[in-house]
Amino acid sequence: MMADVFRYIAAVVMLAGASFALIAAIGVLRLPDLYTRLHAASKAGVVGAGLILLAVALVSFDGPVILRAVLGILFLLLSTPVSAHLLARAALRAGEEPDKRTVVDELD
Numbered sequence: 001m002m003a004d005v006f007r008y009i010a011a012v013v014m015l016a017g018a019s020f021a022l023i024a025a026i027g028v029l030r031l032p033d034l035y036t037r038l039h040a041a042s043k044a045g046v047v048g049a050g051l052i053l054l055a056v057a058l059v060s061f062d063g064p065v066i067l068r069a070v071l072g073i074l075f076l077l078l079s080t081p082v083s084a085h086l087l088a089r090a091a092l093r094a095g096e097e098p099d100k101r102t103v104v105d106e107l108d
Contacts, residue, residue, distance in 0.1 A: 003061070006058050006059060007059060009058055010055040010056075010058040010059045011055070013051050013052075013054055013055040013058065014051070014052055014055035016051050017047075017048045017049065017050070017051030017052035017054070017055060018048065018052070019048070020044045020045075020047045020048030020051060021044070021045065021048030021049065021052070022048075023040075023044045023048075024040050024041055024043075024044035024045040024048055027039075027040025027041070027044060028040055028041050032099040032101065033096075033097075033098055033099040033102075034088070034091050034096055035088055035091070035098055035099075035102075036099070038084045038087055038088050039084075041084070042080050042081060042083075042084035045080070046076045046077065046080040046081075049076055050073045050076055050077070053069045053070075053072045053073050053076075054069065054073065056069045057069035057070060
């Protein structure tokens with residue numbers, strides 16, 4: 001009985017994670033420049049992947065699998081913002097200009 005409840009909750013969480021991942025993919029395709037694409041990929045992508053890992057943890061009643069899912073979520077939360085910042089900084093130093101529609105450029 002309780003396993004069925006966890007399966008339904010995991011299904012809802014999995015759909016939410018897939019929706020966030022879809023939004024991230026659309027953002028990467030549709031946004032105008034590298035910096036806004038990085039923003040979409042790093043924010044919505046990590047939420048989507050984290051929710052999918054959370055759904056895996058909810059469905060699995062195996063301790064090591066739950067531990068790996070939680071560690072995966074923590075790794076994503078810690079590494080994705082750092083890597084996005086480093087990629088944006090490297091692109092800026094390489095001369096990649098923001099889109100003309102960018103209103104605020106605090107690095108000028």
